[in-house]
Structures are given as structure tokens and as C-alpha cells.
Amino acid sequence: MILAFETQNETISHAQALKVLENRVLEFRKNYKQKTLEKKEIRFKFYPYSNLGSSIRISAGKLEFKIHSLYLKSDPIFLEAVVDLLLYKLLKLPIPEILESQIYRFYTNHSHSKSESQKKRKRIERSESKNETLKLILKKINDLYLQIDISEIDIYWGKGKSRTRLGHYDPSHKMIVINPILSQPSIPEFVLEYIVFHELLHVYFPVKRKNGKNVIHGKEFKILERKYPDYKKANLWLKSKLYQNTNF
Numbered sequence: 001m002i003l004a005f006e007t008q009n010e011t012i013s014h015a016q017a018l019k020v021l022e023n024r025v026l027e028f029r030k031n032y033k034q035k036t037l038e039k040k041e042i043r044f045k046f047y048p049y050s051n052l053g054s055s056i057r058i059s060a061g062k063l064e065f066k067i068h069s070l071y072l073k074s075d076p077i078f079l080e081a082v083v084d085l086l087l088y089k090l091l092k093l094p095i096p097e098i099l100e101s102q103i104y105r106f107y108t109n110h111s112h113s114k115s116e117s118q119k120k121r122k123r124i125e126r127s128e129s130k131n132e133t134l135k136l137i138l139k140k141i142n143d144l145y146l147q148i149d150i151s152e153i154d155i156y157w158g159k160g161k162s163r164t165r166l167g168h169y170d171p172s173h174k175m176i177v178i179n180p181i182l183s184q185p186s187i188p189e190f191v192l193e194y195i196v197f198h199e200l201l202h203v204y205f206p207v208k209r210k211n212g213k214n215v216i217h218g219k220e221f222k223i224l225e226r227k228y229p230d231y232k233k234a235n236l237w238l239k240s241k242l243y244q245n246t247n248f
């Protein structure tokens, strides 16, 4: 079942990559009226650096990008995101939060890549930054729909790719754990957000005992859940992606 999500092997050609780079530079020139980017020949190279690092510099009238080759094997949105990130850095402009979270998702997705050492992998998995994306989503979803006190609620990506649970709320530790399978770029944002909303509903509706049984997804829970704008869309997506036997 997990394998169904790892089929994204489409490779971006160098010609397509150049097009993405040119478009982004053009866009930055237009939006930020940056003289720095004018009349610069774009050069780029893709390297399989082990730390996923990428860089940008201006040298002898050329705008030179060095980008990790894994970006050629992912959704083009990640290549666009890393190019944008490099341009924002070069121009010393504030980096939008959404961009950082996209890059984190790319890192999360590739932190188990075979090209990396075991040591590096551990370092990335332990880093706090990759959970920042989830914290931002939790805050956004709560602000939009529930507005409850989440100051004590923790949220982070789980360790193993569980085949049976997409998310889980542990009330004794006040923590929401999200299946890292959902950090893959093939998972749409609205699906991840919906899962976070579902788990937040567990914070909102604690488990009740009724006739000697635990009521986890009670009537009120379900009514409120169905009011979520992407409820149908997200459930349809999850069903179509063979998630039928997965609980959350």
C-alpha cells in the first residue's frame, strides 16, 4: 500500500529545468524590479550533494545555480520552490513561510533517500524544523475552524510509516502524531490539512464512555467533521488512493 505513494519517478529534463529557472527569474524581475537580475545569463548545474544543499551566485554577469539532482526526480513545484528560495536569499528579501514549508516537505520526503548516510538521516529526522510545517497547519486550521486553546497541544510527524493510521491523538501527552507518509509531495495539501483537522476534532471532542464502550467518533464529532469544506474532496481522494483500510 505504501508503495503506491512512491511511484513518482518522473524525471525533469534539463531543458524543462532551464525553463523553470528562466520563468522564475523573469517573475522575480517583474515582481521585485530587481536590477541585480537584469541581463544575466542563467547557468545551472545539478549535483547529488549528500546534504541536499543548493546554492546561487552571481559571477561575471552570470547567474549560477547549483541545485541538488533530487529536485529533478520530484514534482516540479519543488524545483520552483528551491529556485524561489535561492532568489529570495540572493536578493535579501523576506522568505515566505509557505515556501519554507514546501522545502521542508521536500526534505522530509527525501530524508530517507539511499544516497544519504545513516548519520545524516538521523540528523534530519530529529530536527525540529520539519515539524514546523505541521505546527503552521495546526494553527491555521484551528484559527479558521475551531479557535480552541491549542497552546499545550504538540504536533509532529510519526517515526514509522504506519500502514493503518494516518493520524493519531494521544490525550495523555496532548500530542497529535501524523503519519510521515503524508509528507510526500504526492499528497495534496488539502488532504494533510483535513487529517490535521480530524485530529484536532479529537482534541475538541474527548473520548466519552457510553454503555461501557469508548465513543471515539461520536455524533457531534461526525456532524462537525462533515462541515469541513474539504471533507468530501479529501475523503474521495483518500479512498481513490487505496486508503480504504486505513484509520485515523
Ligand SMILES: [Zn+2]
Residues within 6 Å of the ligand: 198, 202, 217, 248
Ligand atoms: Zn479519528
